Amino acid sequence: MTALGREACGRQFDHKCADDQEDEPDDDEGGERAHWGDDTVRPMPPTLRFLTRRDCHLCEDALALLAGTQLEIIDIDLDPDLLRIYDARVPVLLDSSTGGVLIEGVFTPETVSEAVG
Numbered sequence: 001m002t003a004l005g006r007e008a009c010g011r012q013f014d015h016k017c018a019d020d021q022e023d024e025p026d027d028d029e030g031g032e033r034a035h036w037g038d039d040t041v042r043p044m045p046p047t048l049r050f051l052t053r054r055d056c057h058l059c060e061d062a063l064a065l066l067a068g069t070q071l072e073i074i075d076i077d078l079d080p081d082l083l084r085i086y087d088a089r090v091p092v093l094l095d096s097s098t099g100g101v102l103i104e105g106v107f108t109p110e111t112v113s114e115a116v117g
Contacts, residue, residue: 047070047095047096047097048069048070048071048072048093048094048095048096048102048116049071049072049073049074049093049094049095049096050062050063050066050071050072050073050074050091050092050093050094051074051076051082051086051089051090051091051092051093051094052073052074052075052076052090052091053075053076053077053090054075054077056090056091058090058091058105058106058107059090059091061107062091062093062103062107062112063091065107065108065109065112066093066107066112066116069116072096076090086104089104089105090104091103091104091105091107092104093107093115102115103115
């Protein structure tokens with residue numbers, strides 16, 4: 001799977017994507033952290049994957065509802081396998097650990113609250 005580049009992801013949607021991850025977190029960043037053997041604290045990897053594509057108004061609406069949620073944002077048009085599976089289904093929110101679909105198509109405050117908690 002391929003994450004969107006900075007211009008498409010970080011600026012268009014105002015979310016961090018896999019390409020934007022920093023090696024060291026800022027002291028004031030929230031969220032879970034992983035401890036590595038060298039006592040370095042790093043952010044936990046996203047547990048949610050957001051499948052999207054450029055110029056997708058439903059995707060932009062869904063991202064607005066997911067504001068503040070740590071996501072790995074993936075452009076399906078850059079991955080032939082994802083495009084084949086999810087072409088007519090975006091936006092799609094996947095659980096990274098299971099690969100299960102949490103939400104697809106139209107996102108509502110209720111479905112986001114149920115999926116993200």
